[in-house]
Amino acid sequence: SQELEQSPQSLIVQEGKNLTINCTSSKTLYGLYWYKQKYGEGLIFLMMLQKGGEEKSHEKITAKLDEKKQQSSLHITASQPSHAGIYLCGADTSGATNKLIFGTGTLLAVQP
Amino acid sequence: KAGVTQTPRYLIKTRGQQVTLSCSPISGHRSVSWYQQTPGQGLQFLFEYFSETQRNKGNFPGRFSGRQFSNSRSEMNVSTLELGDSALYLCASSSRQGLYGYTFGSGTRLTVV
Numbered sequence: 001s002q003e004l005e006q007s008p009q010s011l012i013v014q015e016g017k018n019l020t021i022n023c024t025s026s027k028t029l030y031g032l033y034w035y036k037q038k039y040g041e042g043l044i045f046l047m048m049l050q051k052g053g054e055e056k057s058h059e060k061i062t063a064k065l066d067e068k069k070q071q072s073s074l075h076i077t078a079s080q081p082s083h084a085g086i087y088l089c090g091a092d093t094s095g096a097t098n099k100l101i102f103g104t105g106t107l108l109a110v111q112p
Numbered sequence: 113k114a115g116v117t118q119t120p121r122y123l124i125k126t127r128g129q130q131v132t133l134s135c136s137p138i139s140g141h142r143s144v145s146w147y148q149q150t151p152g153q154g155l156q157f158l159f160e161y162f163s164e165t166q167r168n169k170g171n172f173p174g175r176f177s178g179r180q181f182s183n184s185r186s187e188m189n190v191s192t193l194e195l196g197d198s199a200l201y202l203c204a205s206s207s208r209q210g211l212y213g214y215t216f217g218s219g220t221r222l223t224v225v
Contacts (some may be wrong), residue, residue, distance in 0.1 A: 029155075033213060042116075043216040061189060088155065097168040098143045098206055100214065104156035 004091050006103035014111050018077050021106045023089035025070040030095035032072045034063050037086045037105070043094055046074075046087075076108075084110045114139065116205050116217035124223045130191040131219045137184050137205030144186040145214070146178060149200040158201075161186050193224045 005024045013019050031050045035043035040063065047056045052067025060077045076083055088106050090100040117136040125131050137144050145160035145168075157170040161180035180186045184205075190197055200221050204214040 014116045014187050035216070040200060040219075040221065042118075042218040043204075045213050045215060052210050076202075098145055098160045098162070098214070099170075100145075100204075101157065101169050102147075 002104065003044060003093065003101050004089060004103040006087075006089055006106050008091065009104065010107040010109075012109045012111060013079050015080060016078055017055060018075065019079055019108070020076075021074045021087050021089075021108075023072045023074070023103050025091050027070070027091075028095075029065070029072075029091055029093065031065060031092035032063075032065050033090040033092075033100065034072070034074050035088045035090060037088060037095050039086065043046075079108075079110045081110045081112055083109055090093040116203060116215050118201075118203055118217035118220050120220060121218065122221045122223075124225060125193050127193055127195060127224055129193050130189065131193060131222060133188045133201055133203075133222070135186045135188070135203035135217060137203075137216055141205035141207050141215075142184055143206045144180060144184065145206075146186070146188050147202045147204065148172070149219075150198075150203060152220050155202070157193075158188070180191070190222075195224050198222060198224045 007022050034046040037043050049065035049095045055064045062075045065072045086105045088105045089103045119134045143162045146158040149155045156221045159169045163182045175191045178188045202219045204216045206214045
């Protein structure tokens with residue numbers, strides 16, 4: 001099974017609607033990173049969470065880390081077509097090396 | 113501040129050939145890590161270099177190798193290419209232990225025919 005599970009795998013929302021993407025780890029989290037990717041392109045860094053209970057926001061995107069549940073959520077408020085893409089969570093589960101494991105990604109489509 | 117630069121952007125090679133990909137990290141970043149992304153396996157860690165030393169390696173065959181130079185630029189080499197090596201290869205640079213995050217390049221799209 002995957003060390004890092006993302007859900008849902010895909011999501012279609014109407015413009016203006018809110019949505020949440022979840023990322024759950026089977027191992028202890030030493031750092032959780034959210035990225036966005038347009039198909040075939042590089043990863044765009046969104047947010048980094050390192051402490052339990054930490055919550056960060058950037059524009060209309062908010063990410064939270066629940067250290068005890070080894071889980072993070074990414075919430076987009078009032079979605080726009082520009083939010084469309086693949087959202088990936090990456091986690092440091094070793095705490096000792098610069099190695100990230102990644103979830104399978106969530107494909108988000110926003111319908112105008 | 114320049115981002116992470118990967119060259120070439122696209123590459124087509126024949127089975128059995130070898131290929132070298134290049135990654136220039138953000139100035140001041142000493143850690144460079146490489147990832148392979150395929151539709152079937154997703155993003156998988158290949159290896160990481162810090163100050164010219166490989167510190168960590170993923171579960172890939174020995175045909176995949178890399179190195180890092182004194183200016184922190186890194187190269188990745190794949191020998192005896194197989195069709196299954198077709199993928200997007202991404203590199204990421206970071207400062208201390210990813211303290212300020214990992215910045216990815218745009219990737220090299222390798223197609224093996």
